[in-house]
Amino acid sequence: MSSKLDVIDFGGGNIQSLFRCLDRLEIPYRVKSSQDLPDGSRPMILPGVGAFGAVMKSLEKNGLAERIKSLVEKQIPLLGVCVGLQVLFEESEESPGVPGLGLLPGRVVRFEAKKVPQIGWNRVTCTQGDELSQGYVYFVNSYHARPENGDHTWYEADYEGTFCAAVREQNVAAFQFHPEKSGLFGHRLIQEWHRRVS
């Protein structure tokens, strides 16, 4: 079967679990990297685990970040996961002075909660009227995005206060949680995103 997605591997985190998730969903994919830049022929997934600054540094190798930005401007769909959501924004409290991709206006801030990171299942609620209106997903995060434009929030959740759990604006979408570890609901989110961009 020919591939339908490009997964961007910049060398950080456990990307295998996303591959296994796409295998379970029977969605074929290619792997792209700073050595083999995505060419815009397929929708892209940008998974990421690690610190904001370290992830941005890896993305900047060989013009990968610039390539992603220019493809997004050409309306190629992009799905960010975890830190892959955070780097879509302009900056993060985690790595002051390091600019993000800046595809969405806003910044990434640290949770003000008793236990940080948030680890575990939390209920997300859709704010954009999707059929997958609410469900439980698995989070591991100390930081979360604060979009400048509230309309960009796609799902929200509560961790000692409401926070943005997913964003969607035109061809850019992203999950702060790990859909690949979020049971049937998480898998359906990926399936549905894939259906829409195919």
Added chain:
Amino acid sequence: MLCRRIIPCLDVDNGRTVKGVKFQGLRDVGDPVELANAYQAQGADELMFLDISASHQGKETMLEVVDQVARDLMIPFSVGGGIRTIEDVHRTLRAGADKVSVNTAAVNRPELIREIAESCGSQCCVLAIDAQRRGDQWVVLTHGGRKDTGLNALEWARRGVEMGAGEILLTSWDQDGTLDGFDLNLTGTFARALSVPVIASGGAGGPHSFVEVFQKAHADAALAATIFHDGTYTVNSLKEAILKEADVPLRQERGTSL
């Protein structure tokens, strides 16, 4: 609101799931891959695998089990038992585990915790502590309970967190396998004192024991083996029974296949 997690635990010996009381009198309770899938379908929030094989061959078999489990599992899972070096950690994560848990090896060489946190992130480093009551405190046991280290368990947990442990799996040696309920004093003391999630383990019985460990002891998660292996409860029937008794935030998911 963050849900409290219910985590079935599978002790694996040479590729088979076993269960004993206080790690003694082990009996075979099934194929770990089949059990993992069954628990996922029942609504488990996460799974914990503990490899108790002594042999080198057993360790290799465990990595094959991890690989098989990772293909099917849509929820996070941890693997512990016999992880001594950062190479063991990498091999286990590469095989598909989301987290590793370390116990004896971390007591022997605490740097291991820092190495895991720096190389793979705190989120995949679970520090497992077997605690035994000693007066009004607890000491750390290692080697599956056979060795008394004399270490103060709470001090050890604090140090582990400072070094980068992302979660504490806290097993009450006094309660393990008894079905008498979790050690609320132990769990509550640690959950209040630590900035990372505490997974209560040892003594899981009926729904009431879960209500107590979540509400009175503020456990972030609770681990159980016997009640699930014996079929006394499925994860979902346990969750329903807990919700009948108390308002505990629990994940509920309907449906079992894609």
